[in-house]
Amino acid sequence: MTEKAPNHVKGEFKAAVTFNSELKSGYWRMGLEFAGPGAEAFAGTSPGQFAEFDLSTTGLPVEEKIPVHLRDAVKRDVLLRRPFSFSRVTVDSGKAVVELLYCVLGPGTVRMTTLRRGNVINVIGPLGNGFSVPAGKTLAILVAGGMGAPPLQHMAQFLTERFATTDVIAFAGARSKEDLPYSTQLDKISQELGFSLREFANYGIKSSIATDDGSVGFTGTVTDCLSQWLGQESPPADGTIIYSCGPEPMLAAVAKIAAEKNIDCQVSMERLMACGIGLCQSCAVECKCDSDSEYKLCCKDGPVFDAREVNF
Secondary structure, three states: OOEOOOOOOOEEEEEEEEEEEEEEOOEEEEEEEEOOHHHHHHHOOOOOOEEEEEOOOOOOOOHHHOOHHHOOHHHOOOOOOEEEEOOEEEEEOOEEEEEEEEEOOOHHHHHHOOOOOOOEEEEEEEEOEOOOEOOOOOEEEEEEEHHHHHHHHHHHHHHHHHOOOOEEEEEEEEOOHHHOOOOOOOOHHHHHOOEOOHHHHOOOOEEEEEEOOOOOOEEOOHHHHHHHHHHHHOOOHHHEEEEEEOOHHHHHHHHHHHHHHOOEEEEEOOOOOOOOOOOOOOOEEEEEEOOEEEEEEOOOOOEEEEOOOEOO
């Protein structure tokens, strides 16, 4: 039996900002609180699902707070909603709080930095299909590349809360230390014990860091780090599953490693998802179908797919 977080409700809701703070240069964390029907819907969010945010009425910060390279681009109107996945979901006193991690990259995310506690935004969700946990898995491996971090942090929470007998280990990669979307690393003793990142250590999960330039952790790609670990540890294929999110070339490499080891693997794909509900047909993912191929929609059929299904 495969298990997902129970969630059958979705819709358009209002959410109140509970916090919005800069984690490090260019990376921000935000909390959104839902009440009533919104709380009911988002309380059951599966890791890997997402929501579409309306930022059309959100203003710009003062010019000196806008990155120089974005000052021209941010003048464009934000007409389409922006999709975001979640890093954590908590429920208390009938309210649901979802946390997200975002990188300031364009007109929408620049505007998001102006949101303050008490501001209200319009959200459609939860949308798409998230990660699932097949029966009999005793080891879950989380592999995050760059901004693929949020849904895997949520998966870490989900696994530790619901699957106490399943061991979890995480791998996080980026081009450099500055590009890692995580809080400050833990102290030296914690790192020696294998707890490199606070976001996973909070759940008792060991983690490894890989950077392309070697500025911290393993020197090389996160997939090289994963491959080396699998070669050393040789976990049982039938009891192991890999969950991954990040740039598509990285996901293709993870899928290849999983196939070579005969390990189940689920990948969270990224596409431009203008509507989030399958109407605009702009987020096609080429998938395998017998000897041919077919296209599925990232927003509706995904964003999480079985890695064997995707035609990378």
